[in-house]
Amino acid sequence: MPEAATAVKTVELKILRYRPASDERPAFGSFKVPYTEDMSVLEALQTIKDTLDGTLSFRWSCRMAVCGSCGMMINGKPQLACNTLLRNLPPGPVTIEPLNNFPIERDLVVSVGDFVKKIESIYPYIIPKEPKTVAEGPYLQTPAQLAAYESFSDCINCMLCYAACPQFGENPNFIGPGAMALLQRYNGDSRDGGQQKRLDTIHGEDGVWSCTAVGYCSEVCPKQVDPANAVNQNKTNSAFDFFLRFLRPGGAR
Amino acid sequence: MSERRPYRRPMSPTWWANPPYRAYTLRELTGVAVAIYGLVLFFGLVCLALGPGAYDGYLAFLRSPFSIVLHLLLLAAMVYHVVTWFETLPKTQPKLIVDGKPFPAKKMTDIAIKVGAGCSLVLLLIAIWVGR
Ligand code: SF4
Ligand code: FES
Numbered sequence: 103m104p105e106a107a108t109a110v111k112t113v114e115l116k117i118l119r120y121r122p123a124s125d126e127r128p129a130f131g132s133f134k135v136p137y138t139e140d141m142s143v144l145e146a147l148q149t150i151k152d153t154l155d156g157t158l159s160f161r162w163s164c165r166m167a168v169c170g171s172c173g174m175m176i177n178g179k180p181q182l183a184c185n186t187l188l189r190n191l192p193p194g195p196v197t198i199e200p201l202n203n204f205p206i207e208r209d210l211v212v213s214v215g216d217f218v219k220k221i222e223s224i225y226p227y228i229i230p231k232e233p234k235t236v237a238e239g240p241y242l243q244t245p246a247q248l249a250a251y252e253s254f255s256d257c258i259n260c261m262l263c264y265a266a267c268p269q270f271g272e273n274p275n276f277i278g279p280g281a282m283a284l285l286q287r288y289n290g291d292s293r294d295g296g297q298q299k300r301l302d303t304i305h306g307e308d309g310v311w312s313c314t315a316v317g318y319c320s321e322v323c324p325k326q327v328d329p330a331n332a333v334n335q336n337k338t339n340s341a342f343d344f345f346l347r348f349l350r351p352g353g354a355r
Numbered sequence: 356m357s358e359r360r361p362y363r364r365p366m367s368p369t370w371w372a373n374p375p376y377r378a379y380t381l382r383e384l385t386g387v388a389v390a391i392y393g394l395v396l397f398f399g400l401v402c403l404a405l406g407p408g409a410y411d412g413y414l415a416f417l418r419s420p421f422s423i424v425l426h427l428l429l430l431a432a433m434v435y436h437v438v439t440w441f442e443t444l445p446k447t448q449p450k451l452i453v454d455g456k457p458f459p460a461k462k463m464t465d466i467a468i469k470v471g472a473g474c475s476l477v478l479l480l481i482a483i484w485v486g487r
Contacts, residue, residue: 120362122358122359122360122361122362123358123360127362128362128364179375202364202366203366205361205362205363206361206362206363206364207359207361213361244455245455246452246455249450249452249455249456249457250450250452250457251450253450253457266375268366268370268371268376271366271370272366290449290450314383315443315446315447316376316379317379317443317446318375318376318379320446321375328446328460330446331445331446331447331448331450334443334446334447335446335447335448335449335450337447338447338449
């Protein structure tokens with residue numbers, strides 16, 4: 103093989119940095135790393151941390167689009183760093199920022215506390231219609247019943263959809279697409295009986311009604327969860343519930 | 356000691372005017388075209404109630420070049436509104452399971468657009484037939 107006489111190919115990353123102890127506000131820093139054909143944005147960040155600046159902070163774990171930790175704005179679009187290959191990005195410097203619409207903790211790390219609280223608020227577990235003992239056997243489900251909610255169970259809590267949502271940007275209390283996908287995962291499950299309980303958590307402006315069907319959340323979702331569908335079909339449910347609760351015994355207050 | 360000092364970046368005040376949100380903003384704005392078109396029809400109704408003179412004036416307005424250009428613009432806006440609305444339609448539906456599989460959103464949009472176009476055509480033919 104001929105000696106690789108050519109200079110090593112490099113790629114420039116412009117990263118929005120923020121170190122709360124010393125920086126008044128975030129500012130861009132630029133790094134150049136050796137480029138390889140099979141390099142993901144996450145690997146480029148790891149190379150920077152290993153060889154250029156050990157203080158660079160970012161989250162990651164699985165490096166295979168499963169854990170949902172490495173979401174960030176890559177050239178202005180919410181994406182998973184591990185799932186984005188440099189070779190698929192347009193030539194020139196790559197701009198990297200923390201996820202939009204979230205408070206920045208440090209560099210590319212954002213606060214996730216509010217999102218976790220939202221997930222907790224929608225009862226993210228099956229509330230059986232009729233409780234069964236182990237002796238009575240498992241809860242059965244047909245493939246069609248599984249298909250009714252299966253895509254919503256693919257959510258990896260990466261929060262890309264929140265970074266894509268201008269209504270969440272305007273109102274951080276909006277329950278948002280990801281938590282609604284999880285809600286629909288349980289509400290759509292034939293074994294579940296907690297629909298009313300969950301519905302009660304999503305009325306009003308902070309519930310589904312902040313959504314104006316922008317739809318970008320579903321476009322950026324790396325798992326084709328279609329969170330916009332979860333939000334919008336529950337507008338109908340919320341509206342029905344509003345009118346029908348007067349007919350339910352003990353429903354109207 | 357904690358160094359925490361979360362920094363909230365402000366949203367760009369012009370987010371709605373730029374991609375990827377521009378198409379959405381346009382879709383919402385075409386709702387105004389729907390309202391304008393409703394107003395035009397409403398004025399026709401008012402003129403009809405006012406008597407033959409007023410109604411003839413309304414018809415003359417409809418035939419004016421300004422009105423024709425306006426109607427072409429409104430039609431274009433309406434078509435955009437209808438197509439983008441049907442693209443949104445599957446997002447507003449509970450998951451439709453056909454033969455044990457989720458019904459593809461794209462197909463739902465296609466069917467809705469075809470039904471919409473078919474209905475418009477029938478309506479147009481009826482209008483032409485009545486107006487003969
Ligand atoms: S719905 Fe999609 S984009 Fe949103 S958190 Fe879940 S996997 Fe991520
Ligand atoms: S590192 Fe787990 S999703 Fe990217």
